[in-house]
Amino acid sequence: MKHNIILTKTGKSAKGTIQLTGSKSECNRALILEALGGGKVKVENISDAADAVLLAGILRKSEDESLKSKVESPQVVVGDDEVHEVEVIEDKLPASDSELPTQGLKTVDIGPAGTAMRFLTAYYAIGDQEVVLTGSERMKQRPIGLLVDALRALGAEIDYEEQEGYPPIKLKGSFEQRTRKISIKGNISSQYITALLLIAVKLPFGLELHIEGELTSRPYVEMTLAMLKEANILHTWEGNVISIPNQAFATTSLHIEPDWSAASYWYSIAALSDEAELFLPGLRSYSLQGDSVITEIMANFGITSQFKDGGVYLTKEVKPIGRKVFDMKECPDLAQTVVVVCAALGHEASFTGLETLKIKETDRILALQTELAKIGVKLIEDNEVYTLDCSQKQLPQRMFISTYHDHRMAMAFAPLAILIPELEVEDADVVEKSYPAFWTDLAKVGFNSSPLTP
Ligand SMILES: O=C(O)C1=C[C@@H](OP(=O)(O)O)[C@@H](O)[C@H](O)C1
């Protein structure tokens, strides 16, 4: 059932301390490494993001007490209308200390979790059990063909259950490595590349991965290699070739940093407020997450980020907005945040690097265009450059935001409640995918969200 809320905000200042949950991206990688690590890799500060909790439930022992409250339920609601079930044979989940998946799952429903879908595809491809991997209706429209082709070239047997190139897929559990050298296009999703890099160390002959053409979302590949390095897995990256030999994991604890993509909504709140004094504990200036670039982007909107006391302080100074062009290729998950802030402030900026947005939780370009039209703002494409036209901008007294099963649509538009007296947000639970505490955190700085009774 979808729950809409009415969001209002008292005053135009935002002051408070917000403890963000762990990074979904870091956590998903850490969980795969934990599962492959033969008991050597531990994960600290697991994220509350529903996508990560779901992945943990699939990969970890069900008797793991520390996770029990989060993973025990056989059904996980993950931000859309569907309830995704993790189906288990023999009532047993694969043990975290198993080196490769050897028993257990028959059908795994990963819901809307794209990163987890891609990582599990590689993980099960080299295992020895037959697994059907499926997901939400949207997941069945998100391409996986390039990753499947790469895994098949390595020696995996994978079939499509419905549409060629898309989930659901059947992984046969009969891997025999044919080659160590494969190539993959880099401009569709970096998640395919990360998926291959995560399993590389388990390939008997290792991996030599050639990235063809442009690499999108590059910081996510760097995050993967940095986390592998924390587990003592070494690599070389020369030109467009990344090589990882077969190696053993060292005993490691991977500590998950707070989520910088989630932090971006606090920057947006600060940017739309007259006054802001926010503290986000745990965030450091050096981060594995490329989305920490939000500090630089938001400096253009008068937001100062000061790193001290083990976190970041945000303050706001009203000043003219400097930058006109924003390239989002390395930080696609920030695109909605920055586009909405510019639109709300009537700043006619241009955006590049938005190509991958069409294949995420929804077609984010179309979703942005549709919702921004409600405040009279256009997002116009010309040769892959998207420019805001704010000439007809008009903020209404009440606005309804459609969220399209996309957590980032809800979170990017929510700060508009600072400027619009009543904001109705569709399907508020959609935020659970990456930031379940979003609405309760907003309440700490004067937002009020009340459920809309049908
Ligand atoms: O590897 C990751 O953790 C992610 C990579 C990015 O995807 P693409 O590489 O498909 O752009 C990003 O949008 C996603 O939210 C998380």
Ligand SMILES: C=C(OP(=O)(O)O)C(=O)O
């Ligand atoms: C694109 C995203 O996630 P995923 O691809 O993991 O579904 C996201 O969190 O914005």
